[in-house]
Amino acid sequence: MLFRTITKENFRKMVEALMENNEVIGPKWRDRDTEGNKIYRFLKLNTFDELQMDYTRSYSSPKNYFLPFKEDLSTYRLEDKDWEQEIHYTIHPRVIIGMRACDINALLKLDQVLVKSAYPNPHYVARRRNTLIIGLDHEPLEDCFCRSMNSDTAFHGFDLFLTDIGEKYFVAINSDTGYMIVNRFDAREVAEDDQRRYKEVKGRIETKFKTQVDVTIVPELMDLEFESDVWKKWGDKCLSCGSCAMVCPTCYCYGIEEHTNLTFTKATKRRVLYSCNLLDFATVAGGHNFRPEAHIRLKYRYYHQFRGFVEAFNQSLCVGCNRCGKACLAGISPKVVIDDLIETEKR
């Protein structure tokens, strides 16, 4: 990995230049919560000033820019008894600024399934290849448990990764494209003083992790506590609203819908992101529902995140961003559920 620094003024010029030919996504603020805090979302930026480099929490992950909530996989033109299929993988080049280490690690996990598996997802691959990622360091929020999930730092999966060291950004460069872009805006060699400040910032971040989730025995715990009352306790509160999976940076389960237009001359096959917490997730043809109970569905979401994925890829699917916990009106979060399971196991 190469390191450079770029002044904030030059960073601005760089972003404005990127905006000329790319769709640029970054943290924007839309609303304020009841305590006056800004509510941020990853949205398309129209001007540099909309970009909030000091953003704290984004309520939804930028996953949808790689795995859209709804995506047309193919369209069909229907003529008499015949039909013609059209598939498009191309997307307009895109830049995402401000992704956290956890979100970049989330993409690396999605890559395992959607790029490196036996059946890669060409739509996802197209988006991955056409998206420039500029990451951004931050001081962990009180409920971030990314460190427990080994997702608090990113060493690959991005083009550039920024750390705010005052007047400048300390830039980790991880791709040719990133290198070429940052060099066009007067990126400088890292001076001794820059490196000292970078270490200071990193050191401060180190001390700010407050939330820990003990995941060392979780895959085993999941099996040992398969029949635990903990699932019923939280499942009874679960609204089965699917919010957790929608805001999650790694939940990728989906359904397929087929639609025709009103005149029956065109049809569309559409992929829709779904959630295993939704009532009919496991309903099959004929109407049988394999998981009609909310607590069972909740359990299987945790199973996929903390056990199933570990078995398949030797790592949890969860990155510890706690967006699900923040979005859940019923107060269900990985921290409380796993702590409860561990507590039960001790008894």
Add this chain to the structure above:
Amino acid sequence: MKYLGITLERPKIGVFSFTGCEGCQLQIANKEETLKDLFGVVEVVNFREISSEGRDDYEIAFVEGSITTESESARVKKIRKQAGTLVAIGACACLGGVNNLKSRFSLPDVVKEVYGTHPIDTGPVRKVKDVVRVDIELPGCPISKPEFEWLVRHLILGIEPQFLQYSVCVECKQRLNSCVFDMGMMCLGPITRAGCNAVCPRNRLGCWGCRGPAEEANFESLMEILRERGFSEEHIAERMNFFNAFGGIL
């Protein structure tokens, strides 16, 4: 009209209005971009809002509004006899809707307040399914035009429509809306059937439940959440009862 070589029938439809604001009819009539296509695949034989000519040979009847008078009751029964398929459209037809407000007071008091001594044929607010058999309910206040067209396609193809079972939260999160609970507002989105594309929370207004309950909605949990967040019983009851969508919960 053909679909994959199979000839499709162009059904004759009628749209009928009972007690309501006629906004659902307007939804069908006002989307000009697809109106031509819609009228190409169905034959409208009775639809007062777009044509004064009316015939009674319709196969599918779309019924808007709640049933509140004896004459309405008789008319909807007549429609039921004629129509092969009867679809209740909108919150008033499916749930009673806002009209149901009337049912919270004694009927003579309501009549006296509104009409004084003028004689009037009015009774309790009834959902269409309380009066006649309903084949399909298309929810919403007003109905969603894309969902109406989706339903029409199903009726023409003869496929049973599968309405979304989950709640508004899914669509709300997909639109990257801020959760209105975080902004201190009450919202029935977690227990209300999706399909509206979260139009109210999108515009920073909590959901009022016009589409009725989601399948197996967890009312108890939401009630607990609303109480914990400090919403009063009166406030909760007012919201829950607004469209008469959650009758019997409170």
